[in-house]
Amino acid sequence: MGLPTTNPTTTKSWTELQRHFEIIQAEEMKVWFRENPKRAKELSIEIEDVYLDYSKNRITKETMSILYSLAEEVGLKTAIEAQFKGVQINKTEERSVLHTALRGGEELEVNGIPIHKEITDSLSKIKAFSSKIHSGKWKGYTGKPIDTVVNIGIGGSDLGPKMVVDALLYYKSSIKSHFISNVDGDHVHHILQQLDPETTLFIVVSKSFTTQETLANAETARAWFLEGAAEKDIAKHFVAVSTNMKAIKTFGIATENTFPLWDWVGGRFSLWSSVGLSIACVLGYDHFEQLLEGAFSMDEHFRKASFEDNIPVTLALISVWYNNFFNSETEAIIPYNQALNSLVPYLQQAIMESNGKHIDREGNSVAYQTGTIVWGSTGTNAQHAFFQLLHQGTKFIPADFIGFKQSFYNDKSHDFKLMSNFFAQTEALLVGKTKEEVRESLLQQNIPTTKLESLVAYKSFEGNRPTNTLLFSKLTPKVLGKLIAMYEHKLFVQGVIWNIFSYDQMGVELGKELSSSVLQEIQSSSVNSEHDASTKTLLDTYLQAQ
Ligand code: F6P
Secondary structure, three states, rough: OOOOOHHHHHHHHHHHHHHHHHOOOOOHHHHHHHHHHHHHHOEEEEEOOEEEEOOOOOHHHHHHHOOOOOOOOOOOOHHHHHHHHOOOOHHHHOOOOOHHHHHHHOOOOOOEOOOOHHHHHHHHHHHHHHHHHHOOOOEEOOEEEOOOEEEEEHHHHHHHHHHHHOOOOOHHOOOEEEEOOOOOOHHHHHHHOOOOOHHHEEEEOOOOOOOOOHHHHHHHHHHHHHOOOOOOOOHEEEEEEEEOHHHHHHHHHHHHHHEOOOOOOOHHHHHHHHHHHHHHHHOHHHHHHHHHHHHHHHHHHHHOHHHOHHHHHHHHHHHHHHHHHOOOOEEEEEEOOHHHHHHHHHHHHHHHHHHHHHEEEEOOOOOOOOOOOOEEOOOOHHHOHHHHHHHOOOOOOOOOEEEEEEEEOOOHHHHHHHHHHHHHHHHHHHHOOOHHHHHHHHOOOOOOHHHHHHHHHHHEEOOOOOEEEEEEOOOHHHHHHHHHHHHHHHHHHHHHHEEEEOOHHHHHHHHHHHHHHHHHHOOOOOOOOOOOOHHHHHHHHHHOOO
């Protein structure tokens, strides 16, 4: 048993949505707000410290009701339980998908092995290790305590821990952190030159321990370390997180300095596992634990709430509505919190590596759109960068606005300015500014009538541009756990509806394969004549400069 395999376009609800779309596509949200004073209340969900207002969307209650029926028709309830119970829903890789089990829940077995004890053992190991780093009990090869942790990994072995550490730096200990991911040598050398080998700990994170970038960076870091230290000192300065024990040993990292990972945790969902070791080392184990608790409470909500009261389900369905009926290509994510600067790159991997697929769960090419492109950056910076296009461009771009009721430092002067922008932007996108309103304000500025008319069209705003507002209490570890889990569940729901496999990533393989043969050509200075003319010329040009 795996996931249901319904082609969404064959459902009754899909036909209903098409009919419904024809009727409401040109309607204006601001009119709906005028007609129904209860709209904001009716189209919002509040759970503990999360408030989702989805009323500024091109939806009515009828839209939502058909979307919820679509979720029923494609078997979403069964799919959710299948995931949480450890059914092998990652069918192409024959794996369960159990990052949720890392955060709590019932005892489960994978391939006949109970996993609860393995999880708690690994958490205990993370706790013990990170505590030794904090207390200074873990000493470097010259007897000095560790003051800097460097995470070497890429993709899911970098983006998650980096995003969490960036987001929660306010709660950090005295341990400094760096993240090395890109195989770009300039990056690793730039960081190494800032480090003291006597007080630096490298955490090499790679689920497979075969990833070119990570191995190259780890080798470079080891060579740099050995400039002053001996082989035997490596054990005090290098630890690893992986499923591939053999490769770790070959690299020279001691088995006792290895943190486990399992194939039922996908790379882009792995920050909850030992991959989060750098989080525990930099922020403290308690904060890591609170992050897990927050995610678990979102899991419980996702699993137990009715679809109508379910935040991830509702967000996913609205996104499907835009993607498949309004033909929107992208979604923007705008957190009004500078600490969430790394959230979008993290979500790009989670969402786009998961749902960027065109073969359905029965092996057929899909005849409808799947994975959305997500992009964005923090407000208010984003306002001064790309908001022009959101407000007046030709593209239809739904956006999630993420804000917090309390800041870290509680400087009300800044907080009020930040949040007034947060609220004003979604209102502006909703209501726009009519030509009459523009004319009126230009008249008040005493602009001459001849000039005035030529400006009216440029200064008016259509509005009717959709947004979700997510208002959280405060960016605590627990709240961040909820926020991340919310998006994880959202993307899962979308994958279920689109009838694709969200948990493999075969699309990253071809580029990797080609790059390894190109690397051999570059190393041997002999370019294969079978390349296309463009690639061959580029390679020749590059080689001439070496
Ligand atoms: O880019 C593909 C990918 O496999 C990601 O899914 C993964 O997060 C990343 O590479 C790193 O993989 P690993 O942890 O095995 O080094």
